[in-house]
Amino acid sequence: MTHLSAAPPLLVRDARIAFGERLVARDLTLEFPAGRTTCLLGRSGVGKTSLLRWLAGLLPDAPRSPSVAYMAQSDLLLPWLSVLDNVLLGYRLRGDRTALAAAEGRARALLGEVGLADRVDDRPDRLSGGMRQRAALARTLCEDRPVVLMDEPFAHLDAVTRLELQDLAARLLAGRTAVLVTHDPLEALRVGHQIRVLSGTPFIVAPPIEPTGTVPRDPADPNLLGLHARLVAELRGLAP
């Protein structure tokens, strides 16, 4: 919680992003505003995940970005650790016993909020796909980093759970600089302060769309439905 006031903006300047041999983006300049959630929308294969990995400092020529929490598309739970220990993985890896002990309460609380309170001691292979995803979400939020990068964190969830976890994430991401990759325009409209649409090869990023109101927004809001139609048109390449 201590970092929150210091959440920095994420800046990309003249970046060249490649995925193996394929050039995903060049001369990319982009800013993700501090303390806000930005949703990246785009069709499959446009390079959303590559951009996110670049931001996380995981691509070869990416700058090492300080203090991010990263959630990949697959849950990446370690099969030999309990759900609780998986959520505390960052603290275990950093080997700081005091911080680890201090974080346990937070980890349990997060697991309670994602509906896994009674599964903390189970191994991941006893969990369903949706539960694993929720555990991974808890692990990401438990990291308590000023910058959070998430790659389709709500995929593989049923509709109701997805809505609940979007609410939870919006609440816990408040004050952090978050970048969230999604396929779903409605999800982007619900949780994003700002939405950027990626299109083309190499991709270009459309100007930000900033819906009004506070996140998480009500999915029944007529304004959102109007924006939804616009986003779908933009994704299909029909917009100017």
Next chain:
Amino acid sequence: MRPLITAIGLLLGWEVLVWATGVPSYILPPPSRVLAVLVERSDLLIAEAAWTATEMIFGLLLGLILGGALAIIFAASAGWRRWALPLVIVSQAIPVIAIAPLLVLWLGYGMASKVVMAALVIFFPVVSALYDGLRRTNEGWLDLARTMDASPRAVLLQIRLPAALPAFASGARIAAAVAPIGAVIGEWVGASAGLGYLMTVSLARGQTPLAFAALVVLCLLGLALYYATDWAARVLVPWQSQGE
């Protein structure tokens, strides 16, 4: 059930063959005779089996520890890998049987030479299995650890090593299957006890049925060691069925 029927059929065929050809027992004893010897000399066979089993178990433990340690060193340090890994591979070109007399010369007729022999045979499958496992960690886990600012040491001990344990377990299974080879070769070359020793001695004295009985016990011992290792691997590495 089917393998059992096949085995009984083969034994019956063997019995009939011996009976029909009238081959003497010191050339090829019939199964019934081997069975009788197994019962008659069970005290002797159990005593020798205990000796050989001890050699196999200590050899297996030594091989697992040395092989495991070396694989971890190779995974942790590129320097060691470059200087010593090729040597480990080349060392496998030396037939173990060829070193056996040397080991007996250096370590004596007792248990030590057989334990080292078994460890030598086991060592390579263990190193290669664990080292392979350590190199093939799920990239996603490594990326995740990187974003969590994990030190290389923490990544090795907390992610790469547990992730490689299923591979180590397969190495240990192979090791358990070949451990008897090392121990028995050692006993053939020079020993004063053990099933391999009993076999050479009984063959020299024309007590072929006893040699066959020792062979049967050796088979059972090998199977027991293999299944015990397999069971231990399942209990200690319960996540192996899941893989990456």
